[in-house]
Amino acid sequence: MGTSKSYGSPKWPGVNDQVGDAISDGFPTKEKVTSAVSAFAGAYKRFINTGTTGRAGSVSGAISSDGRALGGRGGGGGATARTRAAASGARLGHFLSSAAGSGLSHATERLGLGDLAGRPLEEVLDAILDRLCENGGLLDDSALTEAMARTLDELSEGAETLEEFDELLTARAENLEEYLQIYFSNVLAMNFEKKEGGFVRGKIPQEECDRFFQEARELIRTLVNEELSQERDLASIDWGSSEAVAIADEINQEVLDILIGDE
Numbered sequence: 309m310g311t312s313k314s315y316g317s318p319k320w321p322g323v324n325d326q327v328g329d330a331i332s333d334g335f336p337t338k339e340k341v342t343s344a345v346s347a348f349a350g351a352y353k354r355f356i357n358t359g360t361t362g363r364a365g366s367v368s369g370a371i372s373s374d375g376r377a378l379g380g381r382g383g384g385g386g387a388t389a390r391t392r393a394a395a396s397g398a399r400l401g402h403f404l405s406s407a408a409g410s411g412l413s414h415a416t417e418r419l420g421l422g423d424l425a426g427r428p429l430e431e432v433l434d435a436i437l438d439r440l441c442e443n444g445g446l447l448d449d450s451a452l453t454e455a456m457a458r459t460l461d462e463l464s465e466g467a468e469t470l471e472e473f474d475e476l477l478t479a480r481a482e483n484l485e486e487y488l489q490i491y492f493s494n495v496l497a498m499n500f501e502k503k504e505g506g507f508v509r510g511k512i513p514q515e516e517c518d519r520f521f522q523e524a525r526e527l528i529r530t531l532v533n534e535e536l537s538q539e540r541d542l543a544s545i546d547w548g549s550s551e552a553v554a555i556a557d558e559i560n561q562e563v564l565d566i567l568i569g570d571e
Contacts, residue, residue: 323347327504331512331520341523348500349567356390389448390557393495396452397488397556399440400459402547408481412474429470433460451502455494462490485538488556492563493532497525528567536566 326347330340406415416424416432419439424432437460441453463480467473480487501521508517545552 323351323504324507327507328511331508331516334516336520336523338523338527341520341527345500345524345527345567346569348504349496349564352496352499352503353561353564353568355386356393358386390560391553392442392449393452393492393560394553394557396441396456397491397560398547398552400456400491401484401488401542401545401552401556403436403440404463404477404480404484404487405542405545405547407474407477408484412470412477415477424470427470429464429467429473432470432473433464436460448499451498452495455491455498458494458498459487459491463487483538484542485540485559488559489532489536489538489563490529492560493528495560496563496567497521497528500524500528531566532563536562 323344326340326344330336330344336344403415403419406418413424416422416436419436421432421435421439424435437453437457440460441456442449464473464476467476501524505517505521508520512520540555542555545555
């Protein structure tokens with residue numbers, strides 16, 4: 309589900325320097341990949357928190373009643389990217405909570421997908437992906453879609469039928485915060501690859517480029533898994549509310565903070 313496409317480096321201060329250093333000596337060391345990811349996470353957090361105005365903000369009031377980010381097509385810069393990430397995270401939480409509590413059929417009906425009985429699992433996953441994400445013309449939207457696709461792939465790993473996927477979702481009912489952390493880890497990894505991909509491909513062969521971003525993805529997941537706890541009680545959350553969007557935004561910010569480390 310989804311294909312990675314680079315749209316060039318944003319040339320944020322320090323990011324290209326750290327990335328260039330990481331890939332300068334052939335196979336990058338863990339320390340250099342960590343420095344590159346940390347630099348990007350810091351720059352990306354500043355970007356989504358200040359938007360195009362340079363003022364810090366929040367997701368409050370930026371989400372419509374159905375969990376969609378407000379703002380015109382292609383507009384809003386970092387602030388809009390932040391609200392869309394939070395909104396998509398809340399929709400994922402809503403889907404997982406509904407599936408765990410009432411079953412996959414109920415969860416997909418709430419997404420407006422109707423009767424899915426007898427349809428191939430891959431087709432259903434594509435339909436779910438389409439409902440959980442939105443394409444408002446932002447460059448970051450494709451990163452969100454690919455991050456969600458990776459998360460759904462992980463959620464469905466080992467399942468070959470809808471019934472097996474349903475069982476997996478029920479078994480993972482208590483891991484809701486963990487999967488939101490996984491999703492936002494994937495969001496950062498995909499943004500890193502898309503925004504720095506052009507710069508890296510201009511420096512090293514494609515095979516080494518792929519290996520570098522694979523190392524980055526694995527590093528992001530490892531740090532989040534090892535250093536970010538799951539302490540929220542999300543069982544009673546109304547996932548269609550502004551509170552749910554705010555919680556998703558908090559988890560996104562926590563993932564970024566873990567990867568930024570001590571600046």
